[in-house]
Amino acid sequence: MKLTLNIWRQGSMQAKGEMRTYQLDDVSDDISFLEMLDMLNEQLIAQGEEPVEFEHDCREGICGSCGLMIDGQAHGPQTGTATCQLHMRKFADGATIDIEPWRAAAFPVVKDLVVDRTAFDRIVAAGGYVTAPTGSAPDANLIPVPKDAADASFDAAACIGCGACVAACPNSAGQLFTAAKIEHLNLLPQGQAERDSRVLEMVDTMEQYFGSCTNHGECTAACPKEIPLDYIAFMNRDYVRAQLRNRKLAGQR
Amino acid sequence: MIGNLDSAVPPGDIGDKWTQHKFDMKLVAPNNRRKFEVIVVGTGLAGAAAAATLGEQGYKVKAITYHDSPRRAHSIAAQGGINAAKNYKNDGDSVYRLFYDTVKGGDYRSREANVHRLAEVSGDIIDQCVAQGVPFAREYGGMLDNRSFGGAQVSRTFYARGQTGQQLLLGAYQALMKEVHAGSVELITKTEVLDLVVKDGVARGVVTRDLRTGEVQRHSAHAVLLCTGGYGNVFYLSTNAKYSNATAAWRAHKKGAAFANPCFTQIHPTCIPPSEEYQSKLTLMSESLRNDGRVWVPKNPDETRPASQIPDADRDYFLERKYPSFGNLVPRDVASRNAKTAVDAGQGVGPRKNGVYLDFADSISRLGEDAIRERYGNLFDMYERITDENPYHEPMRIYPAVHYTMGGLWVDYHLMSNVPGLFVLGEANFSDHGANRLGASALMQGLADGYFVISYTLANYLSGLLGESAVPTDDPVFTQAETDVADRMNQFLSIGGTKSPDHFHKELGKIMWDYCGMARNEAGLQKALSEIPALREEFYKDVRVLGSGESLNQSLEKAGRVADFLELGELMCKDALDRAESCGGHFREESQTPEGEALRDDENFSFVSAWEWTGDPATSIRHEEPLVFENVALTQRSYK
Numbered sequence: 050m051k052l053t054l055n056i057w058r059q060g061s062m063q064a065k066g067e068m069r070t071y072q073l074d075d076v077s078d079d080i081s082f083l084e085m086l087d088m089l090n091e092q093l094i095a096q097g098e099e100p101v102e103f104e105h106d107c108r109e110g111i112c113g114s115c116g117l118m119i120d121g122q123a124h125g126p127q128t129g130t131a132t133c134q135l136h137m138r139k140f141a142d143g144a145t146i147d148i149e150p151w152r153a154a155a156f157p158v159v160k161d162l163v164v165d166r167t168a169f170d171r172i173v174a175a176g177g178y179v180t181a182p183t184g185s186a187p188d189a190n191l192i193p194v195p196k197d198a199a200d201a202s203f204d205a206a207a208c209i210g211c212g213a214c215v216a217a218c219p220n221s222a223g224q225l226f227t228a229a230k231i232e233h234l235n236l237l238p239q240g241q242a243e244r245d246s247r248v249l250e251m252v253d254t255m256e257q258y259f260g261s262c263t264n265h266g267e268c269t270a271a272c273p274k275e276i277p278l279d280y281i282a283f284m285n286r287d288y289v290r291a292q293l294r295n296r297k298l299a300g301q302r
Numbered sequence: 303m304i305g306n307l308d309s310a311v312p313p314g315d316i317g318d319k320w321t322q323h324k325f326d327m328k329l330v331a332p333n334n335r336r337k338f339e340v341i342v343v344g345t346g347l348a349g350a351a352a353a354a355t356l357g358e359q360g361y362k363v364k365a366i367t368y369h370d371s372p373r374r375a376h377s378i379a380a381q382g383g384i385n386a387a388k389n390y391k392n393d394g395d396s397v398y399r400l401f402y403d404t405v406k407g408g409d410y411r412s413r414e415a416n417v418h419r420l421a422e423v424s425g426d427i428i429d430q431c432v433a434q435g436v437p438f439a440r441e442y443g444g445m446l447d448n449r450s451f452g453g454a455q456v457s458r459t460f461y462a463r464g465q466t467g468q469q470l471l472l473g474a475y476q477a478l479m480k481e482v483h484a485g486s487v488e489l490i491t492k493t494e495v496l497d498l499v500v501k502d503g504v505a506r507g508v509v510t511r512d513l514r515t516g517e518v519q520r521h522s523a524h525a526v527l528l529c530t531g532g533y534g535n536v537f538y539l540s541t542n543a544k545y546s547n548a549t550a551a552w553r554a555h556k557k558g559a560a561f562a563n564p565c566f567t568q569i570h571p572t573c574i575p576p577s578e579e580y581q582s583k584l585t586l587m588s589e590s591l592r593n594d595g596r597v598w599v600p601k602n603p604d605e606t607r608p609a610s611q612i613p614d615a616d617r618d619y620f621l622e623r624k625y626p627s628f629g630n631l632v633p634r635d636v637a638s639r640n641a642k643t644a645v646d647a648g649q650g651v652g653p654r655k656n657g658v659y660l661d662f663a664d665s666i667s668r669l670g671e672d673a674i675r676e677r678y679g680n681l682f683d684m685y686e687r688i689t690d691e692n693p694y695h696e697p698m699r700i701y702p703a704v705h706y707t708m709g710g711l712w713v714d715y716h717l718m719s720n721v722p723g724l725f726v727l728g729e730a731n732f733s734d735h736g737a738n739r740l741g742a743s744a745l746m747q748g749l750a751d752g753y754f755v756i757s758y759t760l761a762n763y764l765s766g767l768l769g770e771s772a773v774p775t776d777d778p779v780f781t782q783a784e785t786d787v788a789d790r791m792n793q794f795l796s797i798g799g800t801k802s803p804d805h806f807h808k809e810l811g812k813i814m815w816d817y818c819g820m821a822r823n824e825a826g827l828q829k830a831l832s833e834i835p836a837l838r839e840e841f842y843k844d845v846r847v848l849g850s851g852e853s854l855n856q857s858l859e860k861a862g863r864v865a866d867f868l869e870l871g872e873l874m875c876k877d878a879l880d881r882a883e884s885c886g887g888h889f890r891e892e893s894q895t896p897e898g899e900a901l902r903d904d905e906n907f908s909f910v911s912a913w914e915w916t917g918d919p920a921t922s923i924r925h926e927e928p929l930v931f932e933n934v935a936l937t938q939r940s941y942k
Contacts, residue, residue, distance in 0.1 A: 061853050077578050081688075084580045087804070094802045094857070099849045102856055104370070106543040108583050110684065111468055112374045127687075134687045159514055160854040167491070170371050174483040178476035179435045183355040183753045184426070186433035190390065193444025194437075203437040203462060206469060210373055234435045 050076045050142035054089065056101055057149045059158050062165075066158065068147070078138040082125065083108060083115060085137055086148075102161040110134040110273060113209030116216065117162055118149040123213035123271040131211060131273035151216035155223070155258040166212050168258040169226060176250035177230040179239050192238050199237070206233040207274040215259060217271035223259030225268035227251055228284035229276050235287055245291035245299065252288055304560055304914045307927045310714040311415040316933050317398075320419045323715075327762035335360035338764045339523040339772050341508055343495045343550050345372030347467075347745060348728025349529030350474035351752025357481030359757060364521060365478065365487050368494040368513060368545060368859075373475045376531060376543040377748060380467025381588035381681065382451065383459035384431075384745040386424035391448050395456040397421045404743060405934045407453040407633050408708070408736020409886035409902060411563070413910070414933055415715055416733045423754040424746055428460055430753055434473040438462050451741040452589055453633035453941075459742045464588050464681045470745055474752070493519075494859065495550040496787045498526065498557045498724065499779055505723035506773040508550075509783045511791070513859060516852040518788050520775040524767055525723045525760060528554060529752065532707035532729040534567065536867045536874065537819070538811025540704035541573055541586040547863040548870050551711055551730050559719040560912035560925060562732035563709035564870065565878035568739055568887045569820050570705030571637035574688055574698075575657035584703040585688060587660070587681055589741040592630045594665035594674065595698070597621050597637070599658045603648035609659055609697045620644060628941040635738045635887045635900070636941060638702035642820050643898070645701065657699035666694065702820060706744060708735040708887065709877075712912040712927070716759035717751060720912075725760065727751035732910065737886025791851045794861040799844030803860040806841045810834065810864070810871050818875050823891040827879040831872065835920065838868040872919040880924060883907045895938070904936050 052073045059066030073089050080088070083105050090100035106114040110131040117132050119125035125135045140146065148162065156164040194202075206229070214225035231248050234240035240247070262281065269278045312323040330338065338361050342353040345367040353365040369375060387400040400421040405412055428446070432438065438460050439447040448457040462469040481487040490510070497509040499522070507522035533548035534540040555561045572587045598619045600612055620640055622629045630637075641658045650656050666674050671694055675682070682693050689699070710732040717725050717733075728748040735743065773779070813833050817826035841864065849855045884893040884900035885907070893901045910927040 077580065079577045079690075080580050081582070084582050087582055088580055091802055091804065094846055094848060095800075097848065100857055102854050106369070106374055106545045107376060107379045108544060109379050109585055110687075111379050111465065112376070112543060113371075114369070114374050129683075130687060134684065136687065136690075138690060163854060166370055170373075170479060170482075170489075170491075173476060174479040178480040179433065180480060181430070181433035181477075182358045183351075183430060183477075183757070186426075186429040189388070189425075189428045189432040189438075190445050192432075194440055195444050196440045196442050199437050199440040199444075202435070203469075206435075206437050206462075206472060207465065209468075210371065233437070237435050237437065239433055239435050 050078065050137065050140070052076055052140070053145040055145065055147045058101070058161055060160065062157055062159055076137055080137055081108065081133060082119070082135040082137065083133050102163050104163045105133055108133040111209060113211040116151055116211045116213055118152065118216060120147050123151070123217040124273055129273060129275045131209070151212050153215045153221035155215065155221060156212060169210050169212065171258070172223065172227055172251050172254050173230060175254035176243065176247040177234070179234055180243060194238060202233050202236040205229040205236070205276065205280050208276055209274060211273060213271040213273060214268035217267040218260065219265055219267065220260035220263060222262040223255045224262040224281045224284070225272065225276055227255045228280040231287065232280045232283045235283070242299070244287065245294055245296060248284060248287040248291050252284070304720055304912070304925055307560065307712065307720060307912055307925055308714060309413060309927055310716055311413070312715065316414060316418050319415055320422055324758055327758055328765035330761045330765050332360055334768060336362055338362060339364070340525050340527065340760070341366065341521055341523040342527045342529060343508065344375065344529035344531060345369070345475070345478065346375030346377035346529060346531055346728065347471055347474055347748030348752040349375070349527070350471065350478045351749050352527055352529060352727055352756050353487050354474060354477035354481050355753055355757050356760070357484070357486035360486065363487040364490060364523070366490045366493050366495060366510060368492065370492055372478055372489065373472060375471060376546050377471045377745070378468045379543065380745055381464045381586065382590040383449065383461035383466045383742040384427065384470060385451065385458050385742040386428045386460060386746065387421055387458060388425050388428060390446060391457045393456045395458050399456065400424060400458065402934055403454050404734070404740060405736065406939060407738055407740040409738050409900065409939060410736065410904070410931065410934070410936050411885050411929065412736030413733055413929065414931060419755065420734050420747055420750050423750045426754055427746060427749045431470055431473050434477060436462065436469045436473045449590055449593055450631065452592065452631045452637065453740040461590065464590070464678055467745060470749065474749070496553060496862065497783045498554040499783045500557045500721060501773055501777065501779045503558070503722065505721050506779065507775070509780070509787050511787065514854055516855070518784050520780045520784055522772040522775050522780065524764055524772055525725060527725045527727060527756065528711065528730050529727045530730045532710065533870055534704045534707050536810065536871045537704040537814045538807050539576065539581065539584050539815070541570060541584050544583060547866070549863050549866045552866040552870055554711060554719070554721070554724060556915050557721065559721045559724055560712040560914055561709070561873060562712035562910050562912045563877065564874040564913065565818065565881060565888050566708035566737050566886065567704060568634060568706040568708060569638045569702040571634055571641055571702050572660060572700045573703035574685065575652060575654065575701035585684065586703070586705060587685060587698060587700060589634065591660060591678060591681065594677065595630065595660040595662050596664060597630055597658055597660055599644045599649040599651060609661070618649070625941045632941045633738060633740060638820060639889060641702055652699045657701040659697040660700045661697035662693065663697070706739055708732065708737060708739055712910070716762065717756060718759065718763065723763070725756060727756060737888055790862065791858060794845065794847045794858055795851055797842065797845050797847070799846045801844050801846060803845055803847065803857060803864045806837065806845060807864045807867065809837055810868055813837070814871050814874070818878050821889050821891050822878050824879065827875050830875040831879065834868065834872040834875065841865065841868060869919050873913055873922055876919065876922065877911055877913065881907055881911065
């Protein structure tokens with residue numbers, strides 16, 4: 050297939066960027082979107098033009114490195130699919146494709162299509178863990194975890210931290226990412242001791258970087274792991290509960 | 303000059319060594335730990351676990367990763383599970399059995415004492431991960447579920463759907479971020495380690511390059527821990543992530559650390575076969591699929607019917623036929639070689655006849671589609687996205703691909719290389735898997751090293767340095783290392799050739815796969831040993847790296863990694879040629895049983911090959927660490 054690509058080029062964090070247009074021929078249906086960009090880069094290097102920088106690593110949809118706005122959609126047209134797992138058979142021959150980096154103030158552009166997502170790590174550092182120093186753990190089967198709880202926790206923990214939720218949100222809100230990490234832990238018996246402090250600290254940190262949630266639901270639609278919106282409701286419930294609860298009673302069920 | 307390679311295995315009965323040695327090793331008191339600076343390179347399972355644990359204990363830790371976040375390390379892509387000798391299934395498992403299976407699975411080329419320690423701490427890993435909130439699969443009663451993996455006849459594999467590596471890494475990452483928040487670990491992201499600094503034969507720190515700004519920086523410490531993963535990307539096409547590379551380990555090798563068993567690479571049997579020229583990597587389908595999938599090819603090489611129309615009588619379930627007791631769950635090396643045999647005989651399937659079927663029809667009719675979806679849903683989805691075929695309705699097509707490297711930097715029982723102060727953890731070292739790793743054992747080893755081994759052995763080392771400060775970064779050794787790194791970057795930028803770094807990487811990959819892949823022979827290896835240096839020479843004359851060194855430049859990063867692969871690849875071939883026996887994943891065609899199985903030569907090759915850098919891979923010097931088996935009797939492996 051033949052493609053026309055409009056790609057955001059920006060030399061550095063400070064530089065002013067622009068869309069540039071490239072033609073690419075002989076693209077096979079079976080290659081992935083990122084392999085198509087590899088092809089383009091080989092062509093650019095051969096022509097003496099600097100290749101397009103884009104973040105990627107595992108190319109299996111699990112590391113969360115990749116993430117592009119493709120025709121205005123985070124990770125492109127296929128639902129539940131990270132950019133690296135998107136294949137060119139989803140595009141028509143002769144198509145024009147717009148490729149941009151994530152657009153959010155909390156994710157500044159480093160170069161071309163690469164953004165800085167450090168803000169996510171700060172949210173996790175604020176409380177996205179169970180304090181269980183190495184060696185202190187009891188036997189793994191000591192505390193049974195109901196299968197439904199384990200499964201719900203897993204569904205939240207499946208988040209790959211790519212940032213599509215933020216990029217898709219008209220407010221650049223970080224709710225879905227933050228809720229997924231909070232509820233991954235808050236739904237488990239092991240996460241109860243820090244349940245209140247976790248949600249308070251993480252939400253407060255989130256609000257330093259990201260916009261506010263107004264229930265558009267674009268986040269869950271863009272999420273390559275299809276993390277459901279109800280985790281945000283769980284987070285909001287936990288947040289209110291934590292504000293009101295007397296911590297001295299936290300040991301009670 | 304590398305002297306005697308002392309494995310430092312403590313005396314005593316195999317079951318008591320680690321316990322006794324933990325008591326015998328020296329400690330660092332809590333109030334002294336802040337005085338010791340430790341650099342951890344890499345934040346995968348081994349690195350994140352080590353950095354978090356050492357941070358908790360009070361050491362002053364720097365964790366360095368080239369990713370934008372520690373959570374992106376390639377451990378995250380591990381699918382199937384993690385082994386532990388919990389015996390929760392009451393089916394005869396024990397520490398000794400896990401030890402035994404691992405030594406046997408490794409085809410008797412691993413160090414017994416290390417493997418036993420790994421089996422001993424395996425249960426603690428599961429406890430630790432559960433306490434961190436890792437959502438392992440559960441039974442309805444709330445207890446942990448297990449499944450079985452290749453090379454074992456017990457169910458000892460803990461899993462979190464098909465994303466076990468992701469969940470374990472998130473556990474370690476969270477523990478690490480907790481320490482970052484507490485200030486005990488300084489996290490340095492988007493930064494690549496480009497040299498090890500050695501003074502008076504001791505590791506003193508590293509030189510790094512900030513990938514966002516190109517700034518070259520110096521970091522000094524009392525000890526350096528390399529947790530940088532394996533070197534499977536030497537082959538270009540592998541299941542490794544695109545950034546996975548050998549640079550930090552290779553730079554350490556060039557500064558004196560011995561590289562052990564470089565030719566021991568694992569070819570994973572169940573990957574999606576390559577489909578086209580621009581294929582950038584291969585995708586693994588977890589080994590756990592072999593629990594419910596049956597491997598077969600059509601008996602007739604000229605078969606044209608679709609899989610579902612081929613009756614049982616015309617199918618060859620070759621693993622079940624040849625290995626009735628282990629069937630589809632034979633170890634990886636055995637499964638891979640048999641798939642190659644079938645494809646080489648013209649029985650391959652798919653448009654390029656380059657795969658074998660992995661068929662779930664029987665399991666789906668027995669258990670229902672939902673049960674299969676529950677176990678492997680994400681893998682089936684991934685398969686469909688890549689191939690546009692629905693594996694619930696037609697069998698998967700699979701073929702072996704490079705997946706893991708058992709070789710790595712040589713370490714002793716303390717995980718310390720022959721360069722004092724340089725420790726190597728996880729896949730980056732060589733110690734636990736011999737010539738073949740069993741499935742679900744990589745996660746176990748990474749976490750064992752990071753959570754439960756290094757804190758003891760590092761304390762033992764550091765205790766001898768009390769009162770000594772780290773070498774200051776304005777010392778001439780640091781200045782020299784920084785200059786070397788900067789010169790190297792400028793060299794790549796100034797060659798101004800005509801071909802991209804990827805071009806050379808692909809060419810190298812082709813040589814490696816053809817001559818140092820699933821089957822190796824003397825003539826092929828000789829050919830590779832003449833082609834690789836020629837390719838390396840061409841690289842330094844004709845590589846084209848555009849842009850500057852002062853901003854993000856992935857081409858420049860890639861050039862450095864490919865340059866190192868071009869040396870390491872040669873050493874791998876040299877090692878493969880030198881080891882004139884077959885063992886595990888190293889299959890020399892000259893050395894096989896009448897049935898075509900790997901034939902070891904224990905009399906001549908029961909040792910670890912540890913290579914010393916001399917300035918040119920062609921003249922690298924091989925040292926030997928003899929392997930002594932006091933507990934497991936050496937036999938021809940049989941999975942029949």
